[in-house]
Amino acid sequence: MAKIRIAADVFFLDRTSKRPLQTQIREAVIASILSTQALPGSIMPSSRKLAEHLGVARMTVTLAYQDLVDQGYLETKSRSGYLVADTDAIPRLKIGDFKEPITNSDVWKDLLSENLAERRRIIKPKDWRTLPYPFVFGEMDSTIFKHSAWRECARQAMGKRDFDLMASNEATDDPVLVNYILSRMLPRRGITAIPSQLLITVGAQHAIWLAIELLTRTPLKAVCENPGYPDTLQALRWCGADVTTVDVDQHGLPPDDIPVGTKAVFVTPSHHAPTGTTMSRSRRAQLLEQAQARDFVIVEDDYEFEMSFIEPPSPALKANDKDQRVLYAGSFSKALFPGLRLGYLVGPEPVIAEARELRSMMLRHPPGHLQRTAAYFLAQGHYDLLIRDMRRKFAQRRKAMIEALGKTNLEIAGAAQFGGSSLWIRAPSGINTENLARELINDGVVIEPGAPFFNGDNAPTEFFRLGYSSIPVERIEDGIRLIAERIQKR
Template sequence: MAKIRIAADVFFLDRASKRPLQTQIRETVIASILSKQAMPGALMPSSRRLSQHLGVARMTVTLAYQELVDQGYLETQSRSGYLVADTGAIPRLPVGDAIEAIGNSDVWKDVLSENLTSRRRISKPKDWRSLPYPFVYGEMDSTIFKHSDWRECARQAMGKRDFDLMASNDATDDPLLVNYVLSRMLPRRGIAAHPDQVLITVGAQNAIWLVVELLTRGPLRAVCENPGYPDTLQALRWCGADVTTVDVDEHGLPPEKIPKGTQAVFVTPSHHAPTGATMSRARRIELLEQAQAQDFVVIEDDYEFEMSFIEPPSPALKAIDKDQRVLYAGSFSKALFPGLRLGYLVGPAPVIAEARELRSMMLRHPPGQLQRTAAYFLAQGHYDLLIRDMRREFAKRRTALIAALEETELEMAGAARFGGTSLWIKAPDGIDTEILARDLLADGVVIEPGAPFFSGTDHPKQFVRLGYSSIPVDRIAEGVRRISHRVGRG
């Protein structure tokens, strides 16, 4: 009986994708097999025919076919080429049998307690990397990050001994990563801690969320900064806290303005988000004294202390916390890359034990292999060299940005004294930076409007945060010129 030959036009490649062509060929063949387009015993297109159809080298198709043979999806037959395997081990999914939705249902509207999709958020266009002047905050610079070093650490983490250990269901916090936090990260901030006082989290934001969840099991009266990081404020309100915001000044949050009866204060004392203001030592001491006198706790978000290229950052609030009232959240993501999503929470052992149990119910633990890869990257000195290179490059970009701004009507309203990766900017009165941001996209410029950082509805609209970690130094002046041109037209 003649075998059915599969037509080459069943398969396709995504030319816009940067993924390897050989990988795409394997995936499109597998998809056709699992969806029953390619049935067992059917002949695949010859490597010559498929390479002509896809416009790739014949060897690329041959290598993809051979790997599919090794995986058991295809098999070879003398003089017949490649056939779809009939092993019985490959599940095949039905095509066209999906249940069609009848229509929009209101069944969930009475179950969901709030529409989170409408919350105020810091956002940027998805295609910001394709634009020439991205003043985007919190993104890595791929020209500085050493991909080969990270890849080598990932290879080491996939060694059998490490893999067996970190792939276990019993794996929690990687002891190598915890040890680095204890021996290198925390001492840089003046903090001493023990292993049972540290919890690895899925970024600093996850650490803050765990704390919010723990604190709001009962009624909670909390204080946040204004302006401040919007996700912290919204997480507290989402969890039912009674939140008061306190306006910051050039020295950060004024402790004397914290209302009586407050139970928890959320602060960014070393580098206020978003203005960059640093809380003075005297004010920190006053905050801790009030915490003891009024019996409240403090949650310190120390998200960017590594970017100190002008002067050393002030010691962490946690470093002078003698009464164990401060929970400290730190992150690797800002210095490495945001998609890493690794951070840590430091506090009294009983609190960390509770946070560990809560984390276990939410996500068990951060991925073990990712923790081990990061631990190797840190322990082998790659992280320290990366920080050195970032500080040098960001110092140049900050200088260039400040110089460019001096030629405009834009006013620098805040900046981290020790360095950082952004400036807080005030546009002339009457400028709405959310409208400005939309208009600037046509000029290839991405900026971050400041409105989401303020609480309430009657908030200033003329502020903007300009990040310089994502824009090359030689594009900063032109980017600022384009912003200034739009402001002048406004």
């Protein structure tokens, strides 16, 4: 019986992807095998023909084929080249063996209390990296990140000793990572703590969520900043808290405006989200004094203190917490990369013990190997070098931002006094920055409208945030010029 020959033109590559061509070839062949497009015993296109069709080097195809032989997807036969392996060990699913999903939305509609998809949130275009002027906040600059160092740390974390330790179901918080945070990170913020007062989380947002879940087991009257981080406000309301927002000014949240009966205050004192304002030392002291006198607790989100290239950041609110009333949330996501999702929560030992139990019911613990990779990256000095380079680059970009904005009618309405990675901007009165953001996409410019940060239906529309962590310094002036030109046309 004649062997079936598979045509080269059934395979293709995604040229817009940054993923290795060899990886894409392997995945395309595997997909054809698992879907039964390529049946057992079928002859694959020769490496030469497939390379010509795909427009790649022949060696790239040969290496991909050899990997598939090693994995058991392909086999070699003399004079026949590469064949699809004839084995029952590979599960196959026929194309078209899918049934239409049954929808029964009415049942779930009656059970769900809210439509979370309609909540206010910060949305950035998925293709923002392909655009020339991405004033995106909170994203990594891949030209600065120490990729080779991270790969080496990941390799070390996958060594047998670490693999056996961190792959265990009993693994919790990586002691190497915990030690670094206690000995290096927290002292920089003026905080001292012991291991039982610290919990590793899946980012700072997870840490804040755990705090909210614990605090709302009984009726809670809480305060958030306005404008402020929208997810904190939404999470409090979702968990049933009675939330009041307090307007911030150039010195941060005014403690005198906190309503009577408040039991928890959520603040970003070192670098207010989104304006960048730093709460004054006098207000910090006043807030701590009121917390003790009026018997409320404070949840401090200290999300970007490492970006201090103008002056040292003020000590954390937690650093002066003599009465153990502050829960402190920190994160590595802004300095490393947001997809890392590693943060930590610091607080009184009984609170952290409860948070640990609550975390274990949700996800048991953050991935052990990711913790160990990050721990090696930190402990071996790569993190400190990365922060040094980021501060230098961000200082240049901030200077370019301020100079470019000075040539427009845009106003810098807020900025972190110690540095940071963004500026809070006010457009002329009457400008709706949500509409402006949609129009700017056509110019290749990404900005962050300010509306999601405000509480209420009558929020101001003229504010927006410009991040400079991901945009090359040489593109800043042109990007801001395009923003100003769009505004002038309105």
